[in-house]
Amino acid sequence: MPHANKKMKGIEVPGTRQFANRVEEFPGAVDLTLGQPDFETPQPIRDAAIEAINTKSMKYSHNTGLLELRQAISDYYQSIYGADYNPNGEVLVTVGGSEGIDGILRAILDPGDEVLIPAPTYLGYEPIIELSGGVTKFVDMTETDYIATPELIESNITDRTKAVLINYPTNPTGVTYTKAQMDALVGVFKKHDLFVITDEIYGENTLEGEHISLASYPELKEKALIVNGLSKSHAMTGWRIGYVVGHKEIMEDVTAVHLYNTICASIPSQYAAIEALTTQLHVPKEMNQAYIKRRDYIYERLIDMGLEVSRPTGAFYIFPSIEKYERDSFKFATGLLETVHLAVVPGRSFSEYGEGHIRLSFACSMEELIEAADRLEKYINLLEAS
Ligand SMILES: Cc1ncc(COP(=O)(O)O)c(C=O)c1O
Structure with a gap:
């Protein structure tokens, strides 16, 4: 039988999926592996897509996306970050x-080029x-509260460094950067x-x-x-709608990869995205109110359990250390799932620097979160008693 690309041997199913896929084996399990909001897409966004399906052309759009959507993205960057991204050439609508x-990554990397990534x-x-053909270089952030410092980044830059990639x-840590921290980077x-x-x-x-945003640094x-x-x-x-903004010269190359890969993003989804970025800009703040309540609850519970944990200021994940019970996060997460039927993501899924931790998503209902915290506490009590 013919063989796949040799590099495929090193590519595994992500830890997030490995645990999410096992949840079905345990009826009644609580699943905190989720990497997506538990909310549903707001109705006006759905309606905009339905309306578009019935009234607009459903042919390919321009490779970079519908002009109206690129304009909405450009306006968003201008109004929030004061950044100039020309909808013609500097904005690309992608499939997520x-x-x-x-x-x-495919547009910028030559074989052997390194990409520095703060980790976990x-x-x-x-x-x-x-x-x-590039090389991933994870940079250890475990000693700096998971914040990429200028010293850590700079000391890892070499002649081979093509890019630094920061999420x-x-x-999984839920950290955000202050203006002073971004200025320094x-x-x-x-x-x-x-x-x-x-x-x-x-x-x-x-x-x-x-x-x-990095967009707020025109220099x-x-x-x-x-x-x-x-x-x-x-x-x-x-809906699978994402986008990239960048300088027109490199965006030409990113667009070329996109063009051969997908031609363009789905048209009904692009219409939904226009609605999201024009009339529905208030939505994230409303969802954040719920995330904040859940974050506060789970943070307090983890502290009460005696776990070492930082309070997340962004995203919807919390990343406690379980090292005092078990350094091997896959082993801990497996025990947690098999014993009390709680699914979380082992920290090692986020590089070796995530070892000794687990990721809990609080993009779930408050009831689920309460039940999850009870189960985690029960498991920890069992470990302490054994
Ligand atoms: C940091 C980060 N980037 C990108 C993605 C993928 O986003 P999308 O669903 O828009 O492709 C995820 C999904 O979990 C993510 O956590």
Whole structure:
């Protein structure tokens, strides 16, 4: 039988999926592996898509997306971050943030090029980097409260570094960056000849303070590639709409990858996205009110259980240490699932620097969260008694 690309051998099913897939084995299990809002897409957004299906052309759009949507994205960046992104050439509508990440990495990487990624991190990047012939270099953030500091980034930059890729608010740690922290990082980025890719898909899910987008640094425009989308902000994971903004020169190449990959994003979904970015900009803040209540609840419960944990200021994840019970997070998560039927994601799914932790998603109902906390406490009590 013919063989797949040799690089496929190193590509595994992500830990998130491995545990989510096992939930079915345990009827009545509580599932906190979820990486998507528990809310449903607001009705006006759905209505806009239905209306479009009935009244608009459903042929391919321009490869970069419908002009009306690109304009809405450009307006969003202008009004919130004061950033200029020309809808013609500097905005690309993609199939979720995922396709944006794929397009960027394939467009910029030559074999052997390194990408620095502060870790623990979302693991959607490494397989694409490897398939593109690049090299992933995780940078350990465990000693800096999971914040990428200028010193840590700069000391890892070499001649081979093609890009730094930062996701914030961060999956799985829930950290956000202050203006001072971003200013300091931008100082480093300005000095070096590299791309800076920010995955800001949780930008609207900033639970405290303000999201400081890389877009608000015009001096970095030629190096910056920003990934965003509606999956998390508007509970639209299934619609598959994301986007990339960046300088027109590199965006031409990112667009070329996208063009050969997908031609264009789904047209009904693009119409839904126009509605989300024009009349529904208030939605994320409303959802955040619920996330904040749940975050406060689960944080207090984890502290009461005696677990070491930071209070997340963004996204909808919390990342307690379970090291005092078990360093091997896969072993801990397996025991938790098999004993008290609670599914979480082992920290090692987010690189080796996530080991000794578990990720709990609070994008679930308050009832589920209460039940999950009770089960975790029960499991910990069992471990302490044994
Ligand atoms: C950090 C991060 N980036 C990107 C994605 C993928 O987003 P999308 O569903 O828009 O492709 C996720 C999904 O969980 C994520 O956590």
